[in-house]
Amino acid sequence: MTNQEVANLLRQIAKILEIKGDSTFRIRAYEEAATRVENLAEPIEDIWKRGELTNVPGIGESIAAKIEEYLKTGKSSYLEEISKDIPKGLFEMMEVPGIGPRLAWRLYTEAGIQSIEELERALVEHKLQGLRGFGAKMEKKLLDGIQMYRQLSGRIPLYLALPIVHNVITYLKGHAKFVDIAPAGSLRRGRADIGDCDVLVATDDPIPVMEAFVKMPGVAQVLAKGDTKASVFTGGLQVDLRAVPVESWGAALQYFTGSKAHNIKLRELAIKKGYKLNEYGLFKMDTDEKVAGRTEEEIYNALGLPWIPPTMREDRGEIELAMTGKLPRLVEMKDIKGDLHVHSTFSDGTDTVETMARKAKEMGYEWLVISDHATGLGVVGGLKPEDLPDYIAAIKEAEKKVGIRIFVGLEGNIKADGTFLFTDDRVEVLIAAIHTALNQEKEKILDRYEKTFKEAKPHIVAHPTGRILGRRGGLNVTSSEVLQLCNKYDVVPELNCTPMRLDIDDVGVLTAVTQYHMPVALGTDSHDAEELVNMELGVIQAQRGWADPDHVINTWSAEKVEEWLRSGHKQ
DNA sequence: GCCGTTTTCGGCCCGACTGTTTTCAGTCG
Structure with a gap:
């Protein structure tokens, strides 16, 4: 379980x-x-x-x-x-924007409605107008809500939400006046998937900003519009804009960034200390005197805490940790010295080893792992043992020409029966991954991993759970199950930085780092040079798992990486 | 239902927006 x-x-x-x-x-x-x-x-x-x-x-x-x-x-x-007397359809009805638990229950008990389809029919036929609180506006609101529910496909991956919010901010900068603007919410916390986007604006004249916002091109629907807060549906996504006075900027940024659970914890702490915390500031309970609000630091400090990075604000124990003064120094992009998973034209990449190496150098890296597929994956070609001399020669040549250390890597496929095609002493970094027979049951998948970990002794397991964001599926395993095996066989889990993967997930990183004290390997799995920049998404996810630089192999020097490769594996 | 160096009982985060409620409940984040 x-x-x-x-x-x-x-x-x-x-x-x-x-x-x-x-x-x-x-x-x-x-x-x-x-x-x-x-x-x-x-x-x-x-x-x-x-x-x-x-x-x-x-x-x-x-x-x-x-x-x-x-x-x-x-x-x-x-x-x-x-749950005996609750029809299943009520849960789906509650997914419709505007329908909460109370309304769903009333619709069922007072009108016998048990599904979205029944609700839609009743609305169209005006059969609900006898109910308390049901006028023409309510009918329209719910019909709009149903339509929106059908368009929404749930949460969308972070990388798709980023450009939508960027467009909103750029538009508003050109069409309204304000002092400051910033994304907040789960976007600022770096969640791998986003439900809706929050944008915050600092201004003492909010009404024109709200006007400009709801009239933006591309707005499919205005969900709510007040003097200081409005919500629209655009680009397949709900975007909320909230205006706050300039002197409350920090309090609002804190409040609007969340998470909800983190905020509740923080407000409870405020109460214990005799304060009241809201999006306008931190106030003394008795006198209403404002003691903080201009910056986030002010607020956290006034509550006796260090500033907590947004990527940690999930109520995973970060407030308790902050109280003890032991918050980790989270890994940052500037700490990254190399990429552990990159392809080239030797398998299914579009750029040569040298091009990939130049991009890595441009990003300020000291080293790079070229890890092309090993044979056994039909679609991508892949390296056979007899190809290795050419592969290694190309890597050594690029290493010399570009001037960064390049490790000879290989990404091998774990076959359906758990056998692993080939290992070779000339390979410095061995990566194992499941690419085929993805639908096997949990026990079978775990057996495959265990057999390969034991027999082939890979250094890294790539995209361990196989999840693809915004889509169902992935392997029938959780990160925590794979991590138990990683711990047992001394295999480092990858945090795959492909925008649609981000696998292992943030809780997986948290487990690796805090539970097993095991490092993680960030790999962009780049198939062309431009994809190396996806490292940034991986760093954000690593932060969400509380990873400090020591627990991220990519921050290590080439010498330290070599030391790790020599020890514990292939002895 | 949980929790506690002021409490084992009596608290429990906070505010904006909506619809139609002449004072507020429901929804949302």
Whole structure:
């Protein structure tokens, strides 16, 4: 049972309690427990086996018992009990913007509506107008909401959201007056996928800015528009704009960056210290005197904390860590000295070894791993043992011409039965990856990894879970399951920086770094030279996993990398 | 349902926007 599955159970319980109008505090307790489980660096099953479930913040006796039953039996009698009289369609209805748990429940109990299709029909036929609070505007709002729900495909990958927000900001700079503007929300936190985009603007004259925003070209729909806050639908994405007074810029940036769970924790801390925190500033509870707000640093410091980087603000324990003064110094782009996963024309890359090396040099790197595919993957050609002399000669030549250290790498395919095509002493960096038979069941995939880790002793396992953002699928394994094997066989997990992969995910990095004290390997998996810049997306994800430079191999000197390659492997 | 160097009971984050509520509940982030 994975942490995600347990978190889903708790979240499902919270949802049902919400529909039924249960205590908001009980609902919050389940939601918070879900978030904590989701973000645990350790498998919850291990914690349970040690009898330490209630040591996890947010988990008490009652929730621990429910988790235990679920881990033991795969079922929850409590969930079954409370969901008996709830039609499944209600959950989908709540995905429609504007429909929350209370309205979904009313639509069901007062009008017998159990699905989006039934709701749509009732709206079109004006059958709901007898209900309290249902006028023509409400009808239109919900019909629009249904249409939007059908267009939205859920969350979109970070790299697709970035240009949309960039366009909004560029447009507003040319068509409105303000002092400052910045993206906030999950975009600023660097989440791998984005639900909606938040943009913050500092101005003392917000109304014209809001006007310009909702009239932007490309706005498909205006979802809300007030004096200081507006939401539109553009480029297939919801974008929220929030205007704040200049003197509240820091407080607003903090508030609007989130995450929600992080903010709640911070406001609770503020209350304990006799303050009230909102998007306008930090105020003394008794006198309403403002004590901080111009910058984020001011606010965190006034609460007795160092400034916490946005990439850490997920309520994964960062506030508690900040209190002890032990926040890690997160890895940054300027620390990166090399790329651990790059292809060339020797397999399916479009640029030569030399071109890739020049780009690496241009990025300020000291070294590079050229890691072309080994044979066995039909579509990409791939290197055979007899190709190695030419491959190595090309690498050595580029090394001399460009003037950076280039390691001879090889990305080998782990076959469906777990055999690995070839290893060779002339290969300095051996990368193993699954590219075929992706739909096997979990046990089979883990067996394949284990067999290869044991027999071929690769240095790195590439894109360990096979996830593709914005699409279903990936391998039937979680990062935490692969990481257990990595730990056992001393194989370094890759954080693949391909914008659609970012695999292992942020929680995986957190597990590797804080649980196993294991480094991660950032690899852009570049197939042309321009893709080397994707390293930046990987660095952001590594930050989200609390990685300091020591835990990122890419920050090591070429000598230190050589030392690592010699030790522990192929002895 | 969780939690506690002021509490094992009585608290629990905060505000904007919407619709139609003449004072506020629901939704959202």
